[in-house]
Amino acid sequence: MHATSPDAVLFDLDLTLCETTQDRSEVLSGTFDRVGVDQYCGVADLAAVAPQVPEVSSDHEFFVVLFELAAERVDGVDPDGVPVDDLALAHDDLVDHSQVRFRDGAEAALEAARDHGPVALVTNGGRETQTTKLEALGIADAFDATVFCDPSAGMPPKPDPKPIRTAVDALDVDPAATLHVGDSKASDVAGAHAAGARSAWVPYEAASDDGDHDPHHTFDAPDGVRDVL
Incomplete structure (x- = not known):
């Protein structure tokens, strides 16, 4: 265990854990x-x-x-x-939302986080669409808490702090001892910081560098999170 390892890990879904197989x-x-x-x-x-x-x-x-x-x-x-x-x-x-696969390193990252402690999903997307992806990946039941960011259901998208705070409350952990892993600086890193959580940035492509927020950790692939667990 790392000296500053988090008590819990939160994951974004799109371009963090999964990517589309469609062109x-x-x-x-x-x-x-x-x-x-x-x-x-x-x-x-x-x-x-x-x-x-x-x-x-x-x-x-x-x-x-x-x-x-x-x-x-x-x-x-x-x-x-x-x-x-x-x-x-x-x-x-x-768009066929069932046509997804794990991003390289994502499955290992999720497995390591689950072995380490509580894990939650915080995704900018509605329940129906995102559940289709989770079921295609076989991880619909892999999380201790799941937060779908859907304003029509009262849950604003990241970077609003509410989704991450909701996940942290569901896991009953301290935000400061929670690590949120995501591909976007503008939504994931900013959202984590707004909620008082730590951030791990796993850029997917150049467009992931979409904000001025400095993450606590940067990894080339999601499985880099194992270095801080």
């Missing part, structure tokens, strides 16, 4: 093709504006705003003329 670029191009709109952004462009999406009430509304924000950044594209609702609907129809 994200193909899904996005298919989205624009289905709606009949010239593609004005790529996967990286959407990832870059994702931290700017304010609190919304559904996954659909999230993508509506996401496509709007991406359009605002492109010269020659009138955001008011983009059928963002249709794009969001098409994108949702093309």
Whole structure:
């Protein structure tokens, strides 16, 4: 056991524990093709504006705003003329949430954390969508507590401190002795700090470096968390 090992570990889900097996670029191009709109952004462009999406009430509304924000950044594209609702609907129809796999090092990280102490999931996503992913991975019952960030159910997304505080309360542990592991500086690291918890940043791609928050730990892959347990 590490001298400063946490009493409990919290995990983000998307791009922390799992990644899609679908080609994200193909899904996005298919989205624009289905709606009949010239593609004005790529996967990286959407990832870059994702931290700017304010609190919304559904996954659909999230993508509506996401496509709007991406359009605002492109010269020659009138955001008011983009059928963002249709794009969001098409994108949702093309995404298969069951087509996921563990990110490299994620399964080992989860196993090590479970062996160490209480473990919780804190994910920015609705219960139905995220449960589909958990069941596909075979880890729906792997957590001592699970928090789905869904504003329509009264749970705002990270970086609001409420989700992490809710998980900490469910585990009955001290926030300062809790480690939250996630891929996003803007939501995971910031959310952990707002809740008084420690943070471990496991960047997935360049878009993960989406904020000025300094994590307590940085690991190339989720299994790096074993170094502090």
